[in-house]
Amino acid sequence: MVKIITISREFGSGGRTIGREVAKRLGIPCYDKELIEKIADETGYAKSFIEEEGEHAPNSHKLAYMFMGRGLDGLSNADHIWMAEKKVIEELADKESCVIVGRCADYILKDRTDCLNVFVYADTKFKAERIVKLYGESHLNPEKRLADKDKKRKLNYKYFTEREWGRYNNYHMSLDSGFLGINQAVEMIVNAAGGTK
Amino acid sequence: MVKIITISREFGSGGRTIGREVAKRLGIPCYDKELIEKIADETGYAKSFIEEEGEHAPNSHKLAYMFMGRGLDGLSNADHIWMAEKKVIEELADKESCVIVGRCADYILKDRTDCLNVFVYADTKFKAERIVKLYGESHLNPEKRLADKDKKRKLNYKYFTEREWGRYNNYHMSLDSGFLGINQAVEMIVNAAGGTK
Numbered sequence: 001m002v003k004i005i006t007i008s009r010e011f012g013s014g015g016r017t018i019g020r021e022v023a024k025r026l027g028i029p030c031y032d033k034e035l036i037e038k039i040a041d042e043t044g045y046a047k048s049f050i051e052e053e054g055e056h057a058p059n060s061h062k063l064a065y066m067f068m069g070r071g072l073d074g075l076s077n078a079d080h081i082w083m084a085e086k087k088v089i090e091e092l093a094d095k096e097s098c099v100i101v102g103r104c105a106d107y108i109l110k111d112r113t114d115c116l117n118v119f120v121y122a123d124t125k126f127k128a129e130r131i132v133k134l135y136g137e138s139h140l141n142p143e144k145r146l147a148d149k150d151k152k153r154k155l156n157y158k159y160f161t162e163r164e165w166g167r168y169n170n171y172h173m174s175l176d177s178g179f180l181g182i183n184q185a186v187e188m189i190v191n192a193a194g195g196t197k
Numbered sequence: 198m199v200k201i202i203t204i205s206r207e208f209g210s211g212g213r214t215i216g217r218e219v220a221k222r223l224g225i226p227c228y229d230k231e232l233i234e235k236i237a238d239e240t241g242y243a244k245s246f247i248e249e250e251g252e253h254a255p256n257s258h259k260l261a262y263m264f265m266g267r268g269l270d271g272l273s274n275a276d277h278i279w280m281a282e283k284k285v286i287e288e289l290a291d292k293e294s295c296v297i298v299g300r301c302a303d304y305i306l307k308d309r310t311d312c313l314n315v316f317v318y319a320d321t322k323f324k325a326e327r328i329v330k331l332y333g334e335s336h337l338n339p340e341k342r343l344a345d346k347d348k349k350r351k352l353n354y355k356y357f358t359e360r361e362w363g364r365y366n367n368y369h370m371s372l373d374s375g376f377l378g379i380n381q382a383v384e385m386i387v388n389a390a391g392g393t394k
Binding site for chain 1: 313316318320363364365366368369370371372373376377381384385388389
């Protein structure tokens with residue numbers, strides 16, 4: 001029986017929208033931005049800092065990252081955020097049925113058997129049009145914004161999990177939201193959550 | 198509109214069974230073993246040879262493979278099989294709506310916009326139990342049989358397509374048939390084929 005649905009996603013693929021809609025359909029909460037508030041409560045860091053540092057770090061060379069911004073306990077800001085993230089996500093999963101978007105939740109909850117882990121992606125054209133529509137233009141072209149953000153997600157995931165972000169067997173389903181459509185992806189996840197063997 | 202469904206799969210994941218069932222549900226033919234007959238007609242090679250050499254080669258070092266068994270035209274057996282495979286699959290896709298299992302069909306048909314490309318996989322336990330049940334015991338343990346077969350599929354795919362077998366963005370959906378169940382996977386593919394945007 002599925003209790004938790006984790007959604008990992010390429011930037012711009014609609015993963016967050018899909019997560020919210022799946023949660024609405026199933027009548028359960030969706031944690032996305034709300035996770036940041038909880039991590040802020042745990043760590044004392046500002047929400048904007050967590051948003052920058054947490055999911056998107058390491059932002060450069062791995063070695064530089066490892067020695068960057070360490071406190072007296074030898075842990076970096078990113079390490080503190082990771083530990084808080086892990087605690088918050090584990091507690092949520094224990095407490096209630098929910099959808100969790102991003103934040104390596106698939107890995108953090110990997111020892112549970114009641115998680116449905118989903119990866120959402122799409123082709124560059126679909127994502128580029130979507131981010132311009134949703135977030136507006138920026139000084140970088142959309143393709144560059146997509147590549148930058150996913151590169152950071154990939155590095156962050158690799159650093160903390162030792163696994164490859166997007167690799168099929170980290171997830172139970174991977175869906176191309178551009179080809180299938182957002183609604184169809186929602187439908188598939190809702191069905192899978194209710195209908196696994 | 199989806200006309201062709203290609204199914205790539207880990208050995209033992211039930212991809213072939215899923216392909217046959219999807220085809221039955223949609224009332225269209227499924228090409229799997231039938232492809233080998235068609236490739237045999239094209240090339241003049243024996244079916245058993247195509248089965249061995251085609252999907253499973255290169256069976257050792259890439260360089261050795263490149264110089265292995267070349268004829269007077271400078272092409273290897275595997276190259277001849279690849280060219281015939283490409284021709285057969287392209288002609289089938291032009292001719293009729295169908296399901297094609299294996300044989301790099303996702304790559305061969307990559308320029309078409311009417312293909313739904315699916316990858317099917319499962320965890321080792323599920324696959325090991327399944328192959329022993331379906332194909333019986335062998336002198337190798339099931340885990341070794343699984344690893345060998347998929348390694349060959351991976352190398353063959355890489356050699357001819359320059360892409361990574363199983364990489365999510367080669368496909369429109371990747372499904373864990375062990376977690377979701379064979380029936381649920383069939384249902385999802387049938388729905389996706391009829392319901393893409």
